[in-house]
Each structure stands twice: as C-alpha cells, then as structure tokens.
Amino acid sequence: MKNIKRTLFSIVTSASLFMGYACKLETTNKKEPLLAQAIQPKVEKDNKQYVKIALLLDTSNSMDGLMNQAKAQLWDIVNEFTYAKCGNESRPELQIALYEYGNDDLSSREGHIRQVLGFSKDLDEISEKLFSLTTNGGEEFCGQVINTSLRQLDWGKNADDLKLIFIAGNEPFTQGKLDYRDATAQAKENDVVVNTIFCGNFDQGINTNWKDGAQRTGGDYMAIDHNQEIAYVATPYDDAIMKLNQKLNGTYIAYGSIGQSKLAAQTMQDSNAFEMEEAVAVKRAVSKSSRLYKNSTWDLVDAAEEDSEVIEQLKEDELPEVLKGKSKKEIKEFIATKKAERMKVQEEIQSLNTKREVFIAEQQQNQKGELENAMIKAIRKQAERRNYSWE
Incomplete structure (x- = not known):
C-alpha cells in the first residue's frame, strides 16, 4: 500500500x-x-443525545x-x-x-x-x-x-x-x-x-x-x-472486509427521486477512500457496518426501520425497478430479506474488525x-x- x-x-x-x-x-x-444573540438554534424535538x-x-x-x-x-x-x-x-x-x-x-x-x-x-x-x-x-x-x-x-x-x-x-x-x-x-x-x-x-x-x-x-x-x-499496517483481514463491503452495498434498495444518485455516491465514496489507501477504505467499510451509517432518505431498509408507514405511502414511480408491480406484502418481504442480509454482513465486518484492531495494536504499537x-x-x-x- x-x-x-x-x-x-x-x-x-x-x-x-x-x-x-x-x-x-x-x-x-x-x-x-x-x-451571541445572532445564534438562534432550533429546539431539539426529540430526546436524542x-x-x-x-x-x-x-x-x-x-x-x-x-x-x-x-x-x-x-x-x-x-x-x-x-x-x-x-x-x-x-x-x-x-x-x-x-x-x-x-x-x-x-x-x-x-x-x-x-x-x-x-x-x-x-x-x-x-x-x-x-x-x-x-x-x-x-x-x-x-x-x-x-x-x-x-x-x-x-x-x-x-x-x-x-x-x-x-x-x-x-x-x-x-x-x-x-x-x-x-x-x-x-x-x-x-x-x-x-x-x-x-x-x-x-x-x-x-x-x-x-x-x-x-x-x-x-x-x-x-x-x-x-x-x-x-x-498503514496491512492486516490478514482487510481483503475479507472489502469483499463484505461489496455484499453490504448489495443490500441497499434505492427509492425516490434521489435514490439512484445517492446509491452512486455511496460507490464513489468507497472509491475515493480506496484511492487514498486500502486501509482507509477498510475503515470506511467498518463505519458502514456501524449504527451511525444510516440512509433513510434514500434506502428502503433504513427508511422502513425508522418508520414502517413509509412502505404504505410509497408511490409506484418511487420504487426501484425490482419492486415495481409488487404488492405491499411482497415489498415488505423483500425489504425484510435485505435487512437480514445486511445485519449478517455488518456483524461479520465488526467481528473481523475486532481481530484487525488486535493485529494492528500488536504490529504498530507506538x-x-x-x-x-x-x-x-x-x-x-x-x-x-x-x-x-x-x-
């Protein structure tokens, strides 16, 4: 590298x-x-930290x-x-x-x-x-x-x-x-x-x-x-994490007017990270497997998890090609399948990253x-x- x-x-x-x-x-x-009187922040409407x-x-x-x-x-x-x-x-x-x-x-x-x-x-x-x-x-x-x-x-x-x-x-x-x-x-x-x-x-x-x-x-x-x-320290787990990252990308279901452009942006940022260094791309993949990587504005898996009513409100022209003509029940089943796939891949990435961090700590030290x-x-x-x- x-x-x-x-x-x-x-x-x-x-x-x-x-x-x-x-x-x-x-x-x-x-x-x-x-x-500081010009600062007029909005009051948080939720209990999130x-x-x-x-x-x-x-x-x-x-x-x-x-x-x-x-x-x-x-x-x-x-x-x-x-x-x-x-x-x-x-x-x-x-x-x-x-x-x-x-x-x-x-x-x-x-x-x-x-x-x-x-x-x-x-x-x-x-x-x-x-x-x-x-x-x-x-x-x-x-x-x-x-x-x-x-x-x-x-x-x-x-x-x-x-x-x-x-x-x-x-x-x-x-x-x-x-x-x-x-x-x-x-x-x-x-x-x-x-x-x-x-x-x-x-x-x-x-x-x-x-x-x-x-x-x-x-x-x-x-x-x-x-x-x-x-x-950067290369580890025996990097290649496996990058392969899982590709599987992770395959679990996203782009919808709405911005879906396809945001899906393309996801791939572009993967590429930008890899262009800098493979280790940076690995770190990004780990971030994508975390709870902080959420895309409910364009991905149906995250959107349905955040609000189940989204599926009921979807219009035909907002659906990706793979879901057009499907019933609400079929759409929900498809999303559930992708969600299960995503959770499995995310868990695998996190598990490999735990081993990766141990390896880096041993090799890199100070x-x-x-x-x-x-x-x-x-x-x-x-x-x-x-x-x-x-x-």
Whole structure:
C-alpha cells in the first residue's frame, strides 16, 4: 500500500464543561451574551443525545497535507463514537459540519470563509464534501471563521450535547478584524469547546496565540506536522472486509427521486477512500457496518426501520425497478430479506474488525501518527468527563 500524509482532529475540553453528569437529556435556559444573540438554534424535538463536531479547515496553499488527512480520518472519528454510550444508556448521534477558510477562491466580503456543509449525519455526503476541497493561498481569519460557525450552525439547546469546534491552520490566530478573544468568549457562552491544531512548530503556535485560543474555552491546543507520512499496517483481514463491503452495498434498495444518485455516491465514496489507501477504505467499510451509517432518505431498509408507514405511502414511480408491480406484502418481504442480509454482513465486518484492531495494536504499537494518538486519547477524555462509556 502507498503511504499518505496523516493529520487528525483531536478532541479535548475543560473541566468547567463537565461539572456533573452529561447524557441526562436536561435542558437549561441561559442568558445569551450580546455577541451571541445572532445564534438562534432550533429546539431539539426529540430526546436524542448529540455529538456535534464542526471542522474548520485552512485551505490555503500550504494545507494539502491537512486536506488529505481530513479525508482519511473521518472514519476514525466515526468508528470511535460507534460504541459510545451515555450515562442514561442511550447512544449518541454524531453530526459533523465543515467549513473552509483562508482560500483566495472564497469571497473576501465573507472573510474568505465558506460553509461547505452544515451539521449532517450523512457520512457519504460528509466524505464527498471533504474530497471536493482544494487549496489556494489566502488570508486566514480564525476569529471570524469561529464566529461564523457559531452563528450559522444549529448547535441546539441541549446542555448535555457534546459541542466541539476543531480549527486547524498555520498562520497567527490573531489575523482578521474580529478578535479571536471575542469569538472564543461567544463559544464558551454557548457551551462550545474550541480545540486548536497548529500545523507547525509547537512553540510557534503558542507565540501566535493558538494555545490561548483553545484555553479560553477549556479546549486543547496541539501542534502537528501535517506533512508527516505514516505507513498503514496491512492486516490478514482487510481483503475479507472489502469483499463484505461489496455484499453490504448489495443490500441497499434505492427509492425516490434521489435514490439512484445517492446509491452512486455511496460507490464513489468507497472509491475515493480506496484511492487514498486500502486501509482507509477498510475503515470506511467498518463505519458502514456501524449504527451511525444510516440512509433513510434514500434506502428502503433504513427508511422502513425508522418508520414502517413509509412502505404504505410509497408511490409506484418511487420504487426501484425490482419492486415495481409488487404488492405491499411482497415489498415488505423483500425489504425484510435485505435487512437480514445486511445485519449478517455488518456483524461479520465488526467481528473481523475486532481481530484487525488486535493485529494492528500488536504490529504498530507506538508507531501511530502523533495526532491520531492525541485524537483518540482526547475523545475518550472529553466524552468520559461527560459520563460517556464504551463497550
């Protein structure tokens, strides 16, 4: 397998955010500060627990390595939260948003900032947007992009949700008209933790205020070599997982106006991951076998599991060719068969991945990328302080 550059997003937060238990599904009414009054998130209409992660990526000329690692490490983030459990025994939902900043191709009137994707749980869409990013020189306004993400995104009102910003770049944190101290104060008032990743020398990042930017919200500062090349460990289980991934794809029943295009997107993101590295494709396959990979908007198996009434409401022109002309009973039987096939394949992938992880741990030991180790450690640290556990 070919080597690629690896960079990863780490998650750490402060004790001030973790007083008491999280995952209690309680809401609080807090007075909004003047700077944050533009934030008007929707009130959650369900009792789900959310992990909300906003990635703010510098896409200036020097950040090609960062882009590559964001593409590769998406699946590590997903897989880490697959088995997370709240203190009330519920499973958290994962949502990821994406911004780019510091790119000359972006509007100067908007501060060279663009929301690439709002909070989404559609893992194929998140991957697609990451792969669409390109780099070009520009001015990097950290305070402004933090402020923009706080203002535009729906962070929700649940005080027990895990709300995180990861901002990565290599220019002084002080650039731009909007003071980063005001932006981080806004984040803290809204229970959002800002974690900073300086792509360069550790002391240089401190001297250019990246560490201060994180500490003001109880977040974590780190400096990484975003151009570091890491050799992935091939395992005896990779080929079997990739074959099972093909079987898994065969259990999806595309329906509606977007069904076929989303099915094609699924295959395209498989290909994008494999183009980077086979190990990345394996990680994606593992993510696809998890509870976090759901596609109810275009797949009948997931749609019927979420709402059984969907089948009754389907129109003939919304059905795939294989189900046209079938009775409701026949359609339900077909979906049930595909669901059983999917569950079996997912269990097989998860079982093989358990063995794969043991093999990697034995072969790799401490040879993982510096940021990967920090990210996994930080995820556990932060989530456990909010009463999360893993099983």
